[in-house]
Each structure stands twice: as structure tokens, then as C-alpha cells.
Amino acid sequence: MAKRFSIRQQTGFTAIATACFVLLYAPILVLVVYAFNESTSVTDWGGFSLRWFVSAWANQQVVDASWRSLKIASSAAIIATIAATMAALATTRTRPYRGLTFKYAFINQPLMVPEIVTGVALLIFFSQIKIASGYTGLGYLIAAHTAFCIPFAYLPIRARLENMDLTLERAAADLYATPWQAFRRVTLPLLWPGIIAGLMLAFVISLDDVVITEFVKSGGQDTLPTYMLGQIRRGITPEVNAISTVFLLLSVVIVTLFFFLSRKRD
Amino acid sequence: MATAAEIEKQAEARETRNRWLLSAPALIIILLAASGPLLIVLIYSFLTPGPYGDVEWKFSTEGWVSVFLERDIFDDTLALATSHLTIFWRSLRLALMATVATLVFGFPTAYFIATRSERTRDVWLFLITIPFWTNLLIRTFAVLQVIRNEGIINTALINLGIVDQPIQMLYTDFAIMVGMVYVYLPLMVLPLYASMEKLDFRLVEAGYDLYASRWQVLRRIIFPLVRPGVVAGSILVFIPAIGAYVTPSVLGGGKNMMFANLIELQFGQGRNWPLGAALSITVMAIVMVALLVYVRNTSGSEVRHG
Amino acid sequence: MPDTPGRNAIEVRGVRKVYGTGEAQVAALDTVSVSIRENEFFTLLGPSGCGKTTLLRLIAGFDFPSEGEIMLYGQDIAPLPPFKRPVNTVFQSYALFPHMTVAQNIAFGLEMLGKPRAEIDARVAEMLKLVRMEKLAKRRTSQISGGQQQRVALARALAPQPKVLLLDEPLSALDYKLRKEMQIELKRLQHETGITFIFVTHDQEEALTMSDRIAVMSSGKILQVGTAREIYDRPAERFVADFIGETNFLEARIVSVDGGKAKVTLNSGATIAATLPEGFKPDGSATVVIRPEHARAVKDKGDISGVVENVVYFGTDTHVHIKLDDGAIFTVRQQNTRGSAADFERGERVGIVIGDDAAQILKD
Numbered sequence: 001m002a003k004r005f006s007i008r009q010q011t012g013f014t015a016i017a018t019a020c021f022v023l024l025y026a027p028i029l030v031l032v033v034y035a036f037n038e039s040t041s042v043t044d045w046g047g048f049s050l051r052w053f054v055s056a057w058a059n060q061q062v063v064d065a066s067w068r069s070l071k072i073a074s075s076a077a078i079i080a081t082i083a084a085t086m087a088a089l090a091t092t093r094t095r096p097y098r099g100l101t102f103k104y105a106f107i108n109q110p111l112m113v114p115e116i117v118t119g120v121a122l123l124i125f126f127s128q129i130k131i132a133s134g135y136t137g138l139g140y141l142i143a144a145h146t147a148f149c150i151p152f153a154y155l156p157i158r159a160r161l162e163n164m165d166l167t168l169e170r171a172a173a174d175l176y177a178t179p180w181q182a183f184r185r186v187t188l189p190l191l192w193p194g195i196i197a198g199l200m201l202a203f204v205i206s207l208d209d210v211v212i213t214e215f216v217k218s219g220g221q222d223t224l225p226t227y228m229l230g231q232i233r234r235g236i237t238p239e240v241n242a243i244s245t246v247f248l249l250l251s252v253v254i255v256t257l258f259f260f261l262s263r264k265r266d
Numbered sequence: 267m268a269t270a271a272e273i274e275k276q277a278e279a280r281e282t283r284n285r286w287l288l289s290a291p292a293l294i295i296i297l298l299a300a301s302g303p304l305l306i307v308l309i310y311s312f313l314t315p316g317p318y319g320d321v322e323w324k325f326s327t328e329g330w331v332s333v334f335l336e337r338d339i340f341d342d343t344l345a346l347a348t349s350h351l352t353i354f355w356r357s358l359r360l361a362l363m364a365t366v367a368t369l370v371f372g373f374p375t376a377y378f379i380a381t382r383s384e385r386t387r388d389v390w391l392f393l394i395t396i397p398f399w400t401n402l403l404i405r406t407f408a409v410l411q412v413i414r415n416e417g418i419i420n421t422a423l424i425n426l427g428i429v430d431q432p433i434q435m436l437y438t439d440f441a442i443m444v445g446m447v448y449v450y451l452p453l454m455v456l457p458l459y460a461s462m463e464k465l466d467f468r469l470v471e472a473g474y475d476l477y478a479s480r481w482q483v484l485r486r487i488i489f490p491l492v493r494p495g496v497v498a499g500s501i502l503v504f505i506p507a508i509g510a511y512v513t514p515s516v517l518g519g520g521k522n523m524m525f526a527n528l529i530e531l532q533f534g535q536g537r538n539w540p541l542g543a544a545l546s547i548t549v550m551a552i553v554m555v556a557l558l559v560y561v562r563n564t565s566g567s568e569v570r571h572g
Numbered sequence: 573m574p575d576t577p578g579r580n581a582i583e584v585r586g587v588r589k590v591y592g593t594g595e596a597q598v599a600a601l602d603t604v605s606v607s608i609r610e611n612e613f614f615t616l617l618g619p620s621g622c623g624k625t626t627l628l629r630l631i632a633g634f635d636f637p638s639e640g641e642i643m644l645y646g647q648d649i650a651p652l653p654p655f656k657r658p659v660n661t662v663f664q665s666y667a668l669f670p671h672m673t674v675a676q677n678i679a680f681g682l683e684m685l686g687k688p689r690a691e692i693d694a695r696v697a698e699m700l701k702l703v704r705m706e707k708l709a710k711r712r713t714s715q716i717s718g719g720q721q722q723r724v725a726l727a728r729a730l731a732p733q734p735k736v737l738l739l740d741e742p743l744s745a746l747d748y749k750l751r752k753e754m755q756i757e758l759k760r761l762q763h764e765t766g767i768t769f770i771f772v773t774h775d776q777e778e779a780l781t782m783s784d785r786i787a788v789m790s791s792g793k794i795l796q797v798g799t800a801r802e803i804y805d806r807p808a809e810r811f812v813a814d815f816i817g818e819t820n821f822l823e824a825r826i827v828s829v830d831g832g833k834a835k836v837t838l839n840s841g842a843t844i845a846a847t848l849p850e851g852f853k854p855d856g857s858a859t860v861v862i863r864p865e866h867a868r869a870v871k872d873k874g875d876i877s878g879v880v881e882n883v884v885y886f887g888t889d890t891h892v893h894i895k896l897d898d899g900a901i902f903t904v905r906q907q908n909t910r911g912s913a914a915d916f917e918r919g920e921r922v923g924i925v926i927g928d929d930a931a932q933i934l935k936d
Binding site: 011020024031086097109110117121127143146208228 | 297
């Protein structure tokens with residue numbers, strides 16, 4: 001059978017695409033495989049073993065850093081999502097009004113500034129506050145994370161809100177619902193999948209952050225990524241492989257959930 | 267009782283006030299922990315470095331001068347700061363090359379995903395999204411493991427007898443490039459895909475109907491139509507690339523510095539906060555220029571899809 | 573429809589709605605006044621952009637008039653927000669809550685009003701029976717057909733027993749057969765519940781068949797209000813005559829006026845009788861409208877004459893398009909009864925006889 005002419009096909013594209021997918025995953029897979037490597041060498045296979053996972057878990061610094069990461073990520077994600085939901089309600093489904101473009105740009109602005117610049121800015125700003133107030137807790141990190149998480153939570157919530165039928169709230173008002181009742185009984189239930197998606201996105205973004213955290217943290221306030229960065233700079237330990245694998249697994253789980261939520265349409 | 271028209275005005279005013287109140291938390295948080303501090307950076311760039319880091323509140327333009335020039339410690343003459351300029355050049359070069367490379371690899375990939383059937387398309391999207399959400403550090407680390415002298419590639423090459431000595435790939439500009447392309451590829455693919463998904467293939471059909479070859483269809487029909495995606499993807503890659511910190515740090519070692527590493531130096535051993543601030547503003551300026559290019563390119567072309 | 577006029581359920585007084593300011597100001601409604609009686613099936617009819625939906629929205633409360641009042645049983649409701657008005661709407665897109673079942677949708681208004689659970693349940697059951705949807709009570713609204721969604725939207729709006737029910741082109745999304753069925757349903761519901769229905773449509777056939785009275789609108793103004801008969805037989809404005817059914821327009825000069833009737837001379841020379849719209853005093857010249865079925869084509873001389881341009885056969889009747897001496901086209905419509913009269917051919921010169929009661933003078 002002669003090959004049919006496909007209008008969609010372009011020469012070589014499928015080959016390059018497939019190569020890209022393979023090359024994207026290959027290094028990661030290598031990493032994961034060697035996390036289970038018995039030997040200390042990262043290239044010689046010494047047998048299947050969980051020793052690096054065990055030793056990482058026993059490493060107090062790792063545990064502390066993980067804990068810190070989770071604390072910061074949960075706080076930042078929750079605050080960011082609430083702020084983003086409110087901001088989305090304020091900036092969508094309205095005729096363009098004065099200040100709308102400004103608000104929209106401002107909210108998304110953390111996405112436009114390179115992390116190094118924000119990191120430096122916060123380093124300077126927070127160092128002054130540290131001197132003045134003496135407070136050196138996690139607050140700075142949570143504040144910094146919340147700020148750059150807001151645009152990430154904002155986008156899926158806004159998308160969901162824009163797709164919602166405006167007439168539904170009008171119908172609710174027609175049927176004697178006060179604005180608050182309409183929000184609670186109609187808008188919020190329909191918005192919920194978007195909010196959850198935003199929350200998960202913010203959580204992952206916060207967990208993953210390296211640069212801003214590196215600049216804002218005080219001594220001893222390592223998060224998991226900054227701890228790993230320190231380890232990598234000093235030399236390779238297979239423990240980092242193990243931690244990376246767990247991290248990877250977490251990302252996969254969250255992305256899968258996120259995909260599920262986005263595909264689910266009412 | 268107020269007239270209906272007055273009620274309308276009141277309702278409008280109330281609505282505007284509500285909208286400002288609702289957006290206030292987000293705006294305040296971002297102002298305090300993201301945008302506001304940028305102004306402080308600008309101020310700091312005009313101050314004097316303190317002896318142990320931080321600054322002395324004395325106006326000085328040394329920070330800005332040191333960005334491009336260095337003062338000879340003996341006779342106080344100014345000369346071009348070649349070390350800085352090398353770093354600037356490397357950053358620009360690598361960022362641009364990474365943008366081009368991700369475009370070259372990302373375009374076919376996005377096209378591939380966009381031309382899959384409805385069912386399988388989600389799978390491919392899922393596959394490209396996972397690396398996107400995987401920690402940058404982990405992915406850079408994975409590249410490190412692969413290209414280092416005792417890494418997979420070199421071990422394989424030696425075992426296969428192709429070379430006797432490991433090829434030095436790590437701690438070179440090449441390593442940083444590879445790392446950035448690897449890390450930023452999904453950032454290019456996703457907006458490209460978004461554009462291609464909306465592509466009306468009937469236009470492609472029309473092209474073939476009018477005797478165009480595959481290459482011509484690509485160049486004269488497909489590419490112009492997905493141009494918004496190309497521009498968006500390029501910006502999405504260029505901005506993090508020019509300010510890249512982790513990738514040059516891990517894959518370049520201490521020697522092949524980019525902007526971000528130079529900046530970090532000023533807040534660490536270099537003890538020159540004003541210079542660090544000035545350098546940050548410089549990076550911001552480059553990003554602004556890139557964004558202006560983006561805005562000019564997108565507002566000009568109204569979306570011609572469907 | 574009540575025989576004796578009852579109270580006015582809705583009175584619209586001098587309502588204006590403008591958008592924008594200064595030069596760019598656009599009047600969606602231009603000083604509109606109308607009274608709608610209780611227990612009436614009242615229709616707002618007009619092409620898109622005429623303002624009918626705007627008026628409906630003002631009555632519902634989704635927007636405020638720039639000027640004027642809207643009275644509900646004597647009380648000005650214009651300043652009230654929609655959730656304080658005992659008026660409910662059936663939306664064009666139905667606007668059913670997708671995350672609730674059919675029963676939950678119908679119960680919604682009553683829940684918002686804080687009615688006790690028992691009363692809500694009883695009323696929901698009653699409504700389900702009224703629109704014949706008992707079996708589908710527990711279904712999600714996204715899983716039922718368009719016609720069924722329609723009925724749920726109706727039930728939902730009727731459940732809280734509003735004083736007035738507003739329907740915004742509710743049948744436009746349905747196919748022909750379903751639409752015909754729903755038209756009958758709606759009439760039945762209006763009779764059974766006795767609620768005042770205000771119905772918006774651009775479909776003149778729908779308006780004519782369903783309404784007690786019709787308001788024809790165009791460009792933000794109400795041009796004429798009357799029963800279907802009155803609107804069709806006695807259109808007062810050019811737009812109304814043109815929009816509803818087919819019409820012939822003839823220029824004429826006024827010869828004499830006697831009460832509600834006048835004698836006019838047509839361009840062809842013939843003098844015929846014509847009816848005047850209420851309270852209208854014509855001068856010199858006027859335009860006269862004649863419905864195609866109120867004229868007859870004859871082989872010999874008539875009131876006007878012309879040459880047959882085209883004969884179109886429609887099964888139930890035949891349209892004869894006649895070109896008059898001044899160039900205008902006059903259409904005559906004849907029913908095809910058995911042993912029908914003349915057969916006309918293209919190019920044949922024929923006469924047109926205009927019945928006594930056929931001609932109507934326009935206000936223009």
C-alpha cells in the first residue's frame with residue numbers, strides 16, 4: 001500500500017520530536033536508576049539497593065530541610081491561592097476599566113523578572129528589616145514564596161473564571177440570591193477545580209524554588225533544593241540521587257492530579 | 267428615594283471599590299515581596315560599598331562605573347573591565363543560542379504533539395509537562411551526571427573504545443548551553459503548542475492545493491501563523507536564560523560565570539553590594555528590552571486564527 | 573386573557589437607557605412607555621438590536637434605566653436589585669446550574685427565599701408535574717436534552733410564584749417541531765398559572781400565534797402596541813407593516829377625511845377608501861399599505877393596473893407579482909381553491925381590485 005500523503009507531516013519533524021522526548025527523559029531516568037545503585041560510584045552498577053534512600057532519611061539535615069520546604073510551600077501556596085482567587089474575581093469578567101491592565105500586569109510581574117534580580121532585591125530589603133527588627137524566622141521566605149506563587153495560582157483560576165457562564169450568577173440573583181449567596185452556592189462550587197489546580201501549581205513552584213530561597217535564607221535555613229545545591233557544589237553524593245528521585249515522584253503525582261482536574265469538565 | 271440612575275452610579279462605585287479591595291491582598295504581597303524591593307536595588311546601586319558587605323549611605327557612582335570599567339589600583343586610571351565584559355558576552359551569547367536551539371528542537375516537537383490524534387495528544391502533553399514541573403536543580407544535576415568525565419557518555423565512549431581519555435564536557439560553555447537547552451525546552455514547546463493547536467489545517471491544505479512544497483508550506487503558511495507562539499516561547503526562554511543561576515553554577519563551575527553568578531559574587535566574597543545592584547539593574551534592562559520586542563511583535567499581529 | 577381589563581402588572585414610564593457619554597452615546601431604549609396587564613401573555617417583538625432584550629433586563633433588574641420608572645403593581649422597582657424583585661426570568665441559554673440536579677435547580681429560588689424544607693419539596697414536586705419532568709428529577713442538568721432543559725428553566729422560574737415571568741427568546745435554540753410544541757406548552761402554562769408572561773422574540777409568527785398583545789419595537793422605540801389582529805391588519809408605522817408579514821406600499825393623495833376613514837387617490841387615478849390610524853390627521857399625501865391577500869387580480873380593469881412579472885406557486889396559495897406602471901411591484905396572494913379563478917401568465921396585463929377595508933394609511 002502506497003503511503004498516503006499527509007498534509008500534517010513535515011520532513012524529519014517526527015524524528016526530531018521523538019529524539020527530544022527520549023533525550024528529555026534519558027538523564028532523569030539515569031538519575032533514578034542510579035538512586036537505587038548499591039555502589040557509591042555513580043556510574044558502576046553495584047546491584048539494587050535502597051541504602052541511599054535510607055541514609056538520606058537518616059540524615060538530619062535532609063529531614064530538617066524537607067520539613068522546612070513543606071512548611072514554606074504549604075503556607076505560601078495557601079496564602080497565594082486565597083490572594084489569587086480574590087484577585088481573579090476582581091480582574092475577570094468585566095469591561096476593561098481603569099486600572100485593570102495595571103492590576104493584571106502587576107500580578108503577573110513576578111513572572112517577568114529574572115529570579116536573580118528578585119533574589120537580590122529581597123536580600124537587600126529583608127536584610128534591612130532583619131537589622132531593624134531582629135526577626136530571622138521563616139517569615140521572609142514564606143513572604144517571598146507567596147509573592148512569586150501568586151501569578152502561578154492566578155492563571156488557572158482566572159482561566160476557569162473566564163470560561164464560566166456569567167448568566168449563571170445572574171440567574172441566581174434573579175432567583176433571590178444575594179451577591180454573597182450567589183458566590184457561595186454558584187460561583188465557588190464551579191470555580192473549585194480551578195482553585196485546587198492553582199493551589200497545586202503554587203505548591204510545586206514553591207517546593208522547586210532555588211534562586212530566591214538561596215538569596216533570602218538566613219544561615220541554617222536550608223530548604224531541600226538549597227541543601228541539594230550545596231551538596232552538588234561540594235561533590236557528588238548518591239544521596240542527592242535518592243532525594244531527587246523522591247522529589248521527582250512527588251512532581252509526577254502532582255502533575256497527574258493537575259491534569260486530571262483540568263480535563264474534568266462540568 | 268434616589269432615582270434609578272443615581273442608584274446605578276452608586277452600584278458602579280461600590281463595584282469598583284469592591285474590585286480594588288479584592289485585589290488588594292495580592293497587590294500588597296507582590297509590592298512588598300517582589301516589586302517594591304526592586305526600587306531599593308536601584309537606590310543601592312548608587313551607594314558606597316561597606317567594608318563588610320552591605321552599604322554605606324553615601325552617594326557614589328562607582329557601582330555603575332564598575333559594571334563596565336575597572337580602576338587600576340595603582341594609578342587610578344580606568345580601563346575596560348574585561349572580566350565583566352567576557353561574562354556579559356557569554357551570558358548574551360549563551361542565552362541567545364539557547365533560545366535558538368530550543369526553537370530548533372522545540373518547533374518540531376510542538377508540531378508533533380499538535381498533530382497527534384485527540385486521544386494520544388493528552389498523553390504527549392503530559393509527557394512534556396512532567397519535566398516542566400520537575401525541579402530545575404534536579405534536571406541540571408541529571409545533565410551533570412551524564413556529561414561529567416565519569417558520567418554515562420564518557421564511560422560509554424571509553425568502554426566502546428572510541429576514545430582513550432574522557433572528553434572534557436563539564437565546566438565549559440558547551441556544558442552550560444546543553445544544560446540550558448535541556449532545562450528550557452519545555453518552556454519553548456508549550457507556548458508553541460498553544461499556537462499550533464489553533465492552527466487551521468485547511469489553510470495548509472489550501473497551500474498544497476496551490477502547488478506548494480512541504481518546505482514552502484512550512485515557511486510561508488505554518489510559520490507565520492504560529493509566530494505568536496514562537497515569540498512567546500522565545501521570550502519565555504530568553505528571560506530565564508539571561509538570568510540563569512543554577513545551570514551555570516552547577517555545570518560551569520566557578521570559572522564560566524554568567525550574569526547571575528557575577529551578581530552573587532558581589533554579595534558574597536566580592537563585598538560590593540552597589541555593584542551587585544547595578545548589575546541586577548543591567549539584567550533587568552536587558553529583560554525589559556526583550557519584553558518590548560515581544561510587545562511590539564504581538565500587538566502588531568492580530569491573531570489571524572479562524 | 574381577562575375580558576375586563578384588570579390592574580396593570582407592569583407599567584413602563586418614559587424609560588430611557590443610554591450607554592456611553594457625549595458624542596458616542598447610544599440609546600438602547602429611547603423614551604419607552606407601555607402598560608402590561610396582569611394575567612396577560614405579552615410579547616416584545618422586533619429585530620435584534622431593537623431594545624427588546626434591554627427592556628426585559630431592566631424589568632428583571634440586571635440593569636438600571638438612565639431615566640424613567642418601572643412600576644410593578646404601582647411600586648417603582650427600578651432602583652431594586654434583581655434579588656429583591658418578585659420577577660423571574662427564563663434565560664435564552666437557560667442558565668441552569670450545571671453542578672446541581674434538576675430538582676435542586678427548581679428548588680433554588682425557594683431556598684434563597686428561606687422557605688421551610690417541607691414547603692420547598694412540595695412545590696418542587698408540583699413544578700416537576702407541571703412541566704412533566706418527574707422522572708428526571710435527580711438528573712444533572714448537563715445530561716438532559718435541550719427541550720428538557722427548557723422545561724426545567726421554566727419550572728425553576730415559576731417555582732417561587734413570581735408576579736411576572738420574563739422569557740428571553742427561550743425557544744430560539746429548539747428545532748422547528750419542538751418549538752411548535754413548546755409554544756403550545758407555554759400558552760397552557762400561562763393559562764394555568766395566571767401569571768403575567770412577558771415574552772421576547774424576533775420571530776413574528778411566534779408572536780402572532782402566542783400573544784394576547786404585542787409591542788413591536790425598533791431602534792429603541794415601541795412603534796405599536798395591539799393584539800395580533802390589530803398589528804397585522806392595521807399597522808400604523810412603515811416598519812411595523814414591513815416587519816410583519818408581507819405588504820404592498822402605495823403612494824396616495826388625501827381627498828377627504830371622515831372620522832376614522834379617508835378617501836385617497838392613487839397614482840393610477842383610482843380613488844379608494846382607506847382606514848386612518850387612531851388620532852392621526854394626514855395632510856396632502858400619505859403612504860397606503862395593502863396586504864397581498866386583501867387584493868384580487870382580475871383579467872379586466874381594476875383599481876390599478878399592471879403587467880404580470882412573475883407567478884409563484886406555493887401549494888396552498890399563489891403569489892402574483894405585478895409590475896405597476898410606475899415601476900413598483902405589487903403582490904397579490906390568492907388561495908388555490910378547487911376550480912380556482914384565473915390563471916395568469918407573465919406579460920399579461922391585469923387589473924388589481926382593492927377591497928373596501930383593505931387599505932391602511934401609515935403615520936409616516
